[in-house]
Amino acid sequence: MFGQVLTTVARTLGGLAGAFVVGAILAALMGRSALVARLLSPMLTFLQGIPALSWVVFAVIWFRGVETRIFFIMLFTTLPAFAFQLLDSYRSISKDLAEMVVSFRPRRWQMLRVLVWPAVLPGVLTSWKANLGNASRVVVVAELVGATGGVGYELLQQQLFDMAGAMAWTLQLVLFVLVVQWVISAIETFSLRYRGMSERSL
């Protein structure tokens, strides 16, 4: 019972992780070269416009394995947003701070560790939260590619209008999404505690 939800959650997080890694690589390439950015950015915008259902059809045509298909769908539906959001965080690294760090002549990995990573971290966490919501909606559609387990599959079994069953599966998935969101928020609160808070909100 819970196993089905966990399967779906694992597929969601797996797809997001893949999209995050590929998105980060693309963002780094675009951030370092204006030419690459001019080339990739319209392609990503184009991908972003393709509906989730089209990806489902492409996945069925191009791939055999169910998990491969699902991963492919999750990857391409969340990749553009990740790439754009990460590029944006990378570009908004303070030029003043970058110059300060460079003036100490760091090695490349030092630069990444002491400046780039902490500076983009808030953007990374935000992009995870935003894409998680999107991915949890796409994943049940992705599970229509012939999966024999997962929330999408179970929902399909309820199609003879078993409202209670449909609700139960939906709520379970939403609950897990909320738990993951909560975990990300906790990481956010901990890792961004340096920012301090004003006593009165705006």
Next chain:
Amino acid sequence: MTADRPLVMDGAAHDAASLPVEIRFDKVSKHFRRPDGEGTFVAVEDVNLDIHQGELVALLGKAGCGKSTLFNMIAGLQAPSSGAVHVQQHDPFKEFAALRGRIAIVFQNDRLLPWRSALDNAAFGLEMMDVPLARRHEAARHWLARLGLQGHENDYPHALSGGMRQRVAIARAFATDAPIMLCDEPLSALDEITAARLRLEFAELLREAGRTAAFITHSIGEALDIGTRVVVLQRPARIAYDVRLGATPAEAERTEVRRRIMDVLTM
């Protein structure tokens, strides 16, 4: 003009027993492409300047005359358009790793990493030089204490005042123990009282360490108080006046130098 201490124009003559040259500008020009792409903008024009070991050079000049650009070339953040810059016989732009730990900069604003405590910010330069944690924290603690920040080691920058943040930035530079120090109007972002108090300490620190330093200032008083040499720039950066001061310049000499600086600045 006193006979035993000549006013030197454009670094042409030097004391016979001068120490090694630490920073050398050799016919350096720097152009920037205009934002509209129409031609170039000359920020630095044909500068020749030797800065010797132990000299505290005050750079004076109107806003936008290229002082920061000169610093950026020493720091290796920008390459000259023509001519050559050498720091301890190295090209600071091309030989990036060779000068690691040799130059420390105090910028106009504090430029602290907001996600690091005062201690880790002060230790930052040493961290880039691969100094082990315990040793760099010891040095950072020492310098924070010297700058009156004892008890604030674990504070994040957002919890410090502007003056305190600039002190952390100064601690970060001194903690590296770099032989060359560049300071770009380090006190200009502070209120007058804080700046005045910090100025004296700062001058003291620069002198006692016996390092080579260049500092940009817009205060003639500050230049004469801290500097052992004053270089006045015109726009675009060309050296208009260059004078070495004795350890304790007589009042008459100070007045004369001040007058000459005023003349050049108002030209």
